[in-house]
Amino acid sequence: MLLVFIVITIIGVFLFMQLSPEFGGKISDDQEETFKASSQYSEGKFHNPGNVRMEMSFSKMTKIAKAYFNPQENTVPENSMPIVRNDAAEINNYAGPARLVWFGHSAFLLQIDAKNILIDPMFGDVPSPHPWLGTKRFSDGLPIEIQQLPKIDAVLFSHDHYDHLDYGSIKKIKDKVAHFYVPLGLGAHLKAWEVPEDQITEMDWWDTTSFKDLKIIAAPAQHFSGRGFGDRDNTLWASWIIQGKTDNIYFSGDSGYGDHFKQIGATYGPFDFAMIECGQYNKHWKEIHMMPEESAQAAKDVNARVAMPIHWAAFKLALHPWTDPVVRFLEKAKELNLKVVTPKIGEKIIIKEPAKVQKWW
Structure with a gap:
């Protein structure tokens, strides 16, 4: 009976991965041919400079497993996280100075020059291909429900991991979005989810x-990609710069610490505002996720007037206490004389207003 159960389970997992739309699309041969023009692409995969990657040795995996079964305290909030609810009419009719609304983790609505931009809009409850495979969002609901969002001029995605690119969210927003901007290859997922090809622009670094x-x-960015077995690094990952009439904004996406931050700062800085990855880290995978002190340094490297730690306060994807990212980031920022904002989820952030730290957690 045990053997029968194992066989049925394997078949079930295989069919789920083959048939579930959550896993996205496949890269075509024609697409792969175009990738060869990218400096990041070789031998059928995208790579970080210096071929930096997260290596999971047996020793590392053993240590991670041990930590997983002996977790630290406070890895998730004791109660549902409070959020600031937004008035849909005010959001829809806004035409003031550039501002952000944070949905937790790395998801934002940017309202700039009378345009609405969504950044990594993961609005789902669980960042995984199935609700059983992840920890639920820390808050109940969102600052503004998806159906109440205004017409979206553009959406930016940093990479294809489940906590950034969510099938359910795409299905709900795609009919109100004018255009999607994504790293190379990620458009295959959007096309599989019925986003018209002429509404997708794929971009290489520095495009x-x-x-x-x-x-x-x-x-x-210094990261990796993949949504299922066998598709690791088939699509590119990126950070984003958004320049308006008077505002210069940086979004780090997910990244390990590296020289690219200074290069970005030297080429396109200074930035009025920088959203910097800070959370879901571990010393065993620091190549692709910064430690909080490195996150603060990265904000300094890109020459940000004001920085905001992101990639925390929504999901448990690592083993650290859920408040550690922001606490450690603030300590390092003080040492670096870096101005920081720490808004509540849903609170409106005016890009050029004075920085304000709120220890709401």
């Missing part, structure tokens, strides 16, 4: 495009 009065630049 620049104009969208109405905005300039959008894809910049380097």
Whole structure:
């Protein structure tokens, strides 16, 4: 009976991965041929400079497993996280100075120059291909429900991991989005989810495009990609620069610490505001996720006037206490004389207002 159960389980997992739309699309041979023009692409995969990657040795996996079964305290909030609810009419009619609304983790609504931009809009409850495979969102609901969002001029995605690119969210927002900007290859997922190809622009690092009065630049990040077995690094990952009439904004996506931050700062800084990955880290995978002290240094490297730690306060994807990212980030920022904002989820952030730290957690 045990053997029968194992066989049925294996068949079930195989069929789920083959048939579930959550896993996205496949890269075509024609697409793969175009990737060869990218400096990041070789031998059928995308790579970080210096071929930096997360290596999971048996020893590392053993240590991670041991930590997983002996977790630290406070890895999730004791109660549902409070959020600031937004008035849909006010959001829909806003035409003031550039501002952000944070949905937790790395998801934002950017309202700039009378345009609405979504950044890594993961609005689902669990960042995984199935609800059983992840920890639920820390808050009940969102600052503004998806159906209440205004018409979206553009969406930017940093990479294809489940906590950033969510099938359910795409299905709900795609009909109100004018255009999607994504790293190379990620468009295959969107097309599989019925986003028209002419509404998708794929970009390599340092590619620049104009969208109405905005300039959008894809910049380097030190990470990886993949949604299922056998597709690791088939699509590129990126950070983003958004330049409006008077605002210069940086979004780090997910990244390990590296020289690319100084390069970005030297080329496109200073930035009025930088959203910097800070959370879901571990010393065993620091190549692809920064430790909080490195996150603060990265904000300094890109020459940010004000920085905001992101990639925390929504999901448990690592083993550290859930408040550690922001606490450690603030300690290092003080040492670096870096101005920081720490808004509540849903609170409106005016890009050029004075920085304000709120220890709401």
